[in-house]
Amino acid sequence: MVTPEQVKQYIAANLPCDILEVQGDGHHFEALIVSAEFAGKNRVQQHQRVYQALGDRMREEIHALSMKTFSPEQWAAAQG
Numbered sequence: 001m002v003t004p005e006q007v008k009q010y011i012a013a014n015l016p017c018d019i020l021e022v023q024g025d026g027h028h029f030e031a032l033i034v035s036a037e038f039a040g041k042n043r044v045q046q047h048q049r050v051y052q053a054l055g056d057r058m059r060e061e062i063h064a065l066s067m068k069t070f071s072p073e074q075w076a077a078a079q080g
Helices: 004-014 043-054 072-078
Strands: 019-024 028-034 064-070
Touching (some): 004 019
Parallel strands (some): 028 064
């Protein structure tokens, strides 16, 4: 069973993140990801970049991943 820490490591290995938090129960995961690579991308493009970082693990090991993705600028604005 995959742990939240492993999912975090998988993402961090292939996507530079300012903030990366992952929670989950081994099957379903929730992630908060802030990355400069998301600048200028819409939400779908941001999520596609995370799926790209996860590669085949998304199909083989991770069954469900809910994401909140932000560029650093979007994150700063969201924090008020």
